[in-house]
Amino acid sequence: MxxxxxxxxxxxxxxxERNFALSGYQVVGAWMQARYGVTDFAQRCTKRFETGAYTGIFNHVLRDLGLMDSPDLITRLVELYRNHPPNxxxxxxxxxxxxxxxxxxxxxxxxxxxxxxxxxxxxxxxxxxxxxxxxxxxxxxxxxxxxxxxxxxxxxxxxxxxxxxxxxxxxxxxxxxxxxxxxxxxxxxxxxxxxxxxxxxxxxxxxxxxxxxxxxxxxxxxxxx
Missing domain, CATH: 3.40.50.1000 (HAD superfamily/HAD-like)
Structure with missing residues (x-):
């Protein structure tokens, strides 16, 4: 047979799939540090992800940092996340x-x-x-x-x-x-x-x-x- x-x-x-997410957070975190001086964005995203909250992570972390989660910024972060060459x-x-x-x-x-x-x-x-x-x-x-x-x-x-x-x-x-x-x-x-x-x-x-x-x-x- x-x-x-x-x-x-x-x-x-x-x-x-979690490894893709963590890889993406590193890329987004590096961009946020270069653009806004935020040094722990990736770590905050990872902590949120590890709680089982898999959606709205960027919005949540931006608000937690006191930053505006504007549609344009969210769109940019999602593009970076989705399109990065993953580790x-x-x-x-x-x-x-x-x-x-x-x-x-x-x-x-x-x-x-x-x-x-x-x-x-x-x-x-x-x-x-x-x-x-x-x-x-x-x-x-x-x-x-x-x-x-x-x-x-x-x-x-x-x-x-x-x-x-x-x-x-x-x-x-x-x-x-x-x-x-x-x-x-x-x-x-x-x-x-x-x-x-x-x-x-x-x-x-x-x-x-x-x-x-x-x-x-x-x-x-x-x-x-």
């Missing part, structure tokens, strides 16, 4: 799996988010040549991020594969598995202790078929599909 076609999510699946690396188990010489199956990737941001992440991780197809849903505009079926259908056609040949490996049960489940794909959730999204599946339709805590267990897990 041929190895299944694996399609990976990116954030918190192959690397830790990120593959998680060790992801590096090991992607380097496996014995795995002969094809591999793809589906990732949501601003296309330039995601392209910068892929470049920093050095994984483009290890993937047969990459889908950045942001390139299609608003409305096509997961759970929209377009990316999954696109890869079925790109690989010229039946749904039962496909397995999606991702982390976020709120949106990642409901569509591939409905299409007949296998689904595997990786649960990382430092991952951001820990909401349990809303129902059976959103639940993965299997759960692992390391990609070192993925090859064994695939025998059930």
């Amino acid at each position: 041929a190895d299944p076609i694996l399609v990976f999510d990116l954030d918190d699946t192959l690397y830790l 990120i690396t593959l998680e060790p188990d992801a590096l090991r799996f992607l380097s496996l010489p014995r795995y002969k199956g094809k591999r793809g990737l589906i990732t949501d988010g601003p296309p330039r941001t995601q392209a910068n992440k892929i470049a920093a991780l050095g994984i483009k040549d290890q993937l047969d197809f990459v889908v950045r849903t942001g390139e299609w505009g608003a409305g096509f991020s997961k759970p929209h079926p377009r990316a999954f259908g696109y890869l079925e056609q790109a690989f010229q594969a039946h749904p039962e040949q496909m397995v999606y490996v991702a982390d976020n049960a709120a949106k990642d598995f409901v569509t591939p489940n409905a299409r007949g794909w296998g689904t595997v959730q990786i649960v990382r202790p430092l991952g951001i999204y820990k909401t349990p599946p809303a129902d059976r339709a959103h639940a993965p078929a299997a759960t692992i805590t390391s990609l070192d267990d993925l090859t064994r897990c695939l025998t059930q599909f």
Whole structure:
């Protein structure tokens, strides 16, 4: 039996999304120090992030510093954050799996988010040549991020594969598995202790078929599909 076609999510699946955030805060913090003389902006953002407050961080920190969180300033900080070349690396188990010489199956990737941001992440991780197809849903505009079926259908056609040949490996049960489940794909959730999204599946339709805590267990897990 041929190895299944694996399609990976990116954030918190192959690397830790928190590391992208901390990398971005350093870039934004350096800009704030040069522009406004603020020396601890990155540290304040990081502290806020570590509380689990993942949105509105720049607004909150600016107000805490007594600075105006004007729309123009927020826009500039968000641009710096999203477009910076990130200091990120593959998680060790992801590096090991992607380097496996014995795995002969094809591999793809589906990732949501601003296309330039995601392209910068892929470049920093050095994984483009290890993937047969990459889908950045942001390139299609608003409305096509997961759970929209377009990316999954696109890869079925790109690989010229039946749904039962496909397995999606991702982390976020709120949106990642409901569509591939409905299409007949296998689904595997990786649960990382430092991952951001820990909401349990809303129902059976959103639940993965299997759960692992390391990609070192993925090859064994695939025998059930």
